[in-house]
Amino acid sequence: MSAMLLDHLTLAIRRLKTRKVRVLLTVLGIAIGIAAVLGTVSLGEGIRMQAVETIRASSDLTLIEATPGNLDGTSYLITPSSVEHIRSVPYVTASSAILKDSYASQHQTYLPVIGADDEEISKVLDLRVETGRMYTSGSAEAVLGADLGEYLRRYEGMQIGSPFPVMVREYDDEGRPRDREIAITPVGILSPRDDRYDSALILDRELVAAEKSGQQGFDAVLIRTGDHLEVAEVAGDLRELGFSAGGAFEQIEAVNRFMDVVILIFAIFAGVSLVVGGLMIANTMMISVYEQTREIGISMALGAAEGDVMRMVLLECLLLGIMGGVAGIAASLAFSSVLNVVGRPLLLSRLGGEFSGLFGDSLSVITPPMLIAGLGIAIVLSLLSGIYPAYRAARLDPIEAMRS
Amino acid sequence: MTTLLSLEGVMRVYQNGVKALDGVSVNMERGELVSILGKSGSGKSTLLHILGGLDRPDGGMVSFEGRELNFRNRDEIIMHRRKRVGFIFQQFNLLPSMTAIENVEYPLIFRGVPRSDRHSRARVLLEQVGLSGRIEHYPKELSGGEQQRVAIARALVSDPLIVLADEPTGNLDSATSAGIVSLMREINRERGVSFFIATHDRDLAARADRICTIADGRMVA
Ligand SMILES: Nc1ncnc2c1ncn2[C@@H]1O[C@H](COP(=O)(O)OP(=O)(O)OP(=O)(O)O)[C@@H](O)[C@H]1O
């Protein structure tokens, strides 16, 4: 069977050799189409990688915040058992169930409160204490984010190690706010980290829970994953469990969604050149069927069935497609390296030095799957374009064909 | 002797109304070499095309080895072309892009014969038609007579029951023609393959076992 296919392939190659120029032109046509599509997609991928890189450099991508969510109309609370469940999700390296609340200082400074186990939150957020120490569990001690600590020390006379009164806001039966004062002891101030925890007041969870009566479950679970590639997977698992998953990685998801659309639109425009390539194949094959009418008639008289004739034409198309696809891949690789070697410095010189971080090392990114897809598209395209010529060839009347 | 083929009242009317065959009845025995003699336009080619499954009759019956050929069944017709018949044409009809031996091998590709088998069979046949020295030559490098010898080898390569030859010497001078006819006679004797040879050359026809004469789509004698 495969030996036969080899025979037919050899014959097809010989037939193509008899019209080298036209084959070359057709192959070029397909190659340009493939290169155009691969080129635009690779440029889009390059931009996508750049955007993702930029986000990654400036944010904490491996942190996920799981909050109570909805799945199929059911609301899910975060209970101690769901925290256990979350811990067992693959790639989760640390987690901390937290309670959120907001207190105010006596000067009415807003204090976003996070109640957590001291060890868990230190691990998940990789907390570093700059002055003082971490709070101990079961106490009324607190640590403050860098910004908040600085502010309270400077403007409200807060001192590390001395009790500091804060107001818990409650509402009475008529709905009027009623503040209740409690005393906490700030024992440490964290190093700056450029995120929202810089302005947080972090306390022992039991303390926050006691002040926040009547709440079931936790407000959120902070989750740390191994690396940024695993984040999306963990987030997906969490959503499947019925939780909402949020974090900086969402920006990447948004970029990806956006770039998917942009690349698709690019590719559709470039795809027009593929259609032209396909029409070229169809045209070449129509002419070649016409030119080989006599040979086809003779072959039929010698025992070729309609299927054999179709296969002859389609094999030629397949060869054209493979050659065009390979040439297109080569062209797109060349295009991409020209873009990276010549285009990138050019663009950077136009944009100025402050953009040098942009387009890290490549402007255009070609991946092996893209190359395989390019070849696949070329082959599918050529076979599709060959269907009609092949059909026409197979329907030739052998006697008429031999007479031509 | 067993009957190889029989035609009964075979009609072929072209769309323009021309009755190319108007009730032809012929019988042929296995191993016979029959010539069919007729003027130009008498219907010889049409008859051979029907026998070879390249055309279909509009009436009458064609049987091979006692079984009627169903022209409506494409698979049956393909098998008929592959298994029973070999063609020789006036224009030789070799494929120009292939060497002599490749031309002879070509029909076997559609029959799924492996390459080495094809090659050895083609070589033996080319030797038999006296072309062992021209195996790798392309058709354009061969004389008319040599081309027709290649075509004869090609017609025989699939071991057909019958070779249908449509004016095989029409494009050849008389000496070469005589050589081709002798070759066909020799192969007929040695291999027992039947030949059905259309011609308008009386001398050539006379060397057959039997002559059928056709005129205006009817058998005359
Ligand atoms: N495709 C066709 N359409 C219409 N008429 C046809 C067709 N083919 C052949 N004919 C007619 O049928 C008749 C028989 O033709 P055929 O080719 O069988 O003759 P022939 O005996 O082989 O002639 P020659 O010796 O010139 O080859 C002729 O009158 C011819 O004009």
Ligand SMILES: [Mg+2]
């Ligand atoms: Mg004729």
